[in-house]
Amino acid sequence: MRILSGIQPSGRPHIGNYFGMMKPAIALQDEGDAFYFIADYHALTSTHDPTQLQENVRDLTIDFLACGLDPQKSTFWRQSDVPAVTELTWILSCVTPMGMLERCVSYKDKIAHGISPSHGLFAYPLLQAADILIFDSNVVPVGRDQKQHLELTRDVAQKFNDRYGEDLLVIPEPRIREATSMIPGLDGQKMSKSYDNTIDIFEETEKKLRKKIMKIVTDSTPVDDPKDPTDSYIVQLYKLFASEGAVKVMEDSFRAGGEGYGYYKQTLFEAIRDHFAPMQERREKLVKDTAYVDGVLEEGAKRAAEKACEVTDRVRAAVGM
Secondary structure (H helix, E strand, C coil), X not given: CEEXXXXXXCCCCEHHHHHHHHHHHHHHHHXXXXXXEECHHHHXXXXXXXXXXXXXXXXXXXXHHHHCCCXXXXXXXXXXXXXHHHHXXXXXXXXXXXXXXXXXXXXXXHHHCCCCCCHHHHHHHHHHHHHHHCCCCXXXXXXXXXXXXXXXXXXXXXXXXXXXXXXXXXXXXXXXXXXXXXXXXXXXCECCHHHCCCCECCCCCHHHHHHHHCCCCCCCCCXXXXXXXXXXXXXXXXXXXXXXXXXXXXXXXXXXXXXXXXXXXXXXXXXXXXXXXXXXXXXXXXXXXXXXXXXXXXXXXXXXXXXXXXXXHHHHHHHCC
């Protein structure tokens, strides 16, 4: 079973990235043939400074390794080091009806939040499809908000097979991450760099981490009054880091009243700080070992390119090239 997942180097990873992609990917390393990449082609839709893009790729590589990715158990590479994926994207675009892309809601959502429209932003679900199909991926872990793109990938692969030959492209299956499908940001919207509402997993200082957490939106319930934990963004985030028992203590305290939201934010701050402390320590060591970090990406690209060539050779022959 081949497992495929990718993450954009659009800045330092935040808690949503960690629980949405990084932690599940690391856990899946022991379940199958894991293929994970840093999606720098995708990042071009929003990152236009070449120096910044290079720094983001390096930082994300280090962050992923610090969080527990094992290059001995998985293939880990930079997307642009396997440029064959862009050729497959073009070939797939020639069998994809415009209506499929027009129905993808993420494009409209990003435009609504101020991201500049471009053909790349509109068509990036096809590049995402090529990312998956070029490695004969069987399973793609996705949040529910990304399920539509995986369905598009399956539809495109089926259209290609219908036109050029059965089983030329493997039809991938989604693995929906129900528990972390929507992690709230500081304002309650989905945590996203696009919305400027994130909590980074490696904030520069504890002071900055605490300052961010203190910005989490709450209502105006007085300190002494009971509070409803059901819709609290503080509680939702705390559940990611605390035991069931600790979460129950916080929820009971909410209902009893007597504590202000600042108290609960401080508890959340301590939980997040302590969770990432060992990873922060590993990160500091990796920052100093540039040869190792570069070697991980180089070796991963070699392995990924070998598999990509198998699929692109098959596809090129099928379409007459």
